[in-house]
Amino acid sequence: MDESWINKFKGLSLLPTDIRKELEAGSQIVSVLAGTEIFAPGQTADNLWLLLDGTVKVQQKSETGREIFLYRVHAGESCVLTTACMLAFEDYAAEGKSETDVTAVAIPRKTFDDLVAKSPVFREFVFTAYSRRITDLFTLIDDIVFQRMDVRLASRLLELADVDNVIHATHAVLGTELGTAREVISRTLSEFQRRGWVEQSRGEVRLIGKDGLERLVKSAGAHA
Numbered sequence: 065m066d067e068s069w070i071n072k073f074k075g076l077s078l079l080p081t082d083i084r085k086e087l088e089a090g091s092q093i094v095s096v097l098a099g100t101e102i103f104a105p106g107q108t109a110d111n112l113w114l115l116l117d118g119t120v121k122v123q124q125k126s127e128t129g130r131e132i133f134l135y136r137v138h139a140g141e142s143c144v145l146t147t148a149c150m151l152a153f154e155d156y157a158a159e160g161k162s163e164t165d166v167t168a169v170a171i172p173r174k175t176f177d178d179l180v181a182k183s184p185v186f187r188e189f190v191f192t193a194y195s196r197r198i199t200d201l202f203t204l205i206d207d208i209v210f211q212r213m214d215v216r217l218a219s220r221l222l223e224l225a226d227v228d229n230v231i232h233a234t235h236a237v238l239g240t241e242l243g244t245a246r247e248v249i250s251r252t253l254s255e256f257q258r259r260g261w262v263e264q265s266r267g268e269v270r271l272i273g274k275d276g277l278e279r280l281v282k283s284a285g286a287h288a
Contacts, residue, residue, distance in 0.1 A: 069169055072140055073114055075189035083183045090175030095167045102160040109149035111170040115139050118166030124158040131240040144197035150176055215284040216242050217252050218277040229271040
């Protein structure tokens with residue numbers, strides 16, 4: 065195993081040598097292709113994944129089949145839901161799927177439990193990441209309840225745009241991202257297009273007036 069992976073995660077580089085070696089010996093690097101289901105509702109959390117490369121999307125599905133986006137896990141991060149399930153010995157209540165090819169370090173439950181119990185540095189790393197993501201989830205709840213949809217969509221478009229200012233997503237996918245109906249997304253995008261901020265084609269949205277979207281987000285105090 066490449067020992068340098070530990071240095072990719074803030075906090076783990078402070079581990080004492082003996083704990084560092086135990087973490088390295090008790091973990092393994094895994095890779096999955098884009099579109100792989102990493103966990104699903106009802107499954108047991110057996111490994112904590114620390115992402116080295118790629119993105120994992122976590123979302124929840126209601127009894128009516130409506131999907132609600134919760135958060136993304138990026139390189140250098142761990143999954144708060146997995147952490148919560150491992151700490152509480154509970155099964156998953158949401159789905160995690162790789163959006164891109166993913167490389168990660170998998171820390172098995174035994175190694176996780178042992179290090180949380182005996183290493184203050186590892187324990188601080190786990191709970192710092194956990195508390196940061198919980199704060200993000202409260203922000204998500206605040207946005208859903210209080211933030212205007214046009215502002216939320218503008219912010220998400222800016223977040224999802226690639227280097228060419230293109231978002232590769234359907235209206236239905238964007239609706240899932242924001243916890244709303246496809247029709248709401250379609251109406252809002254039509255208004256953005258009328259203002260000259262976006263161009264739409266099948267399965268993608270191109271930002272042509274990025275400054276306008278940024279002004280909208282800034283005026284409402286949202287964060288792109």
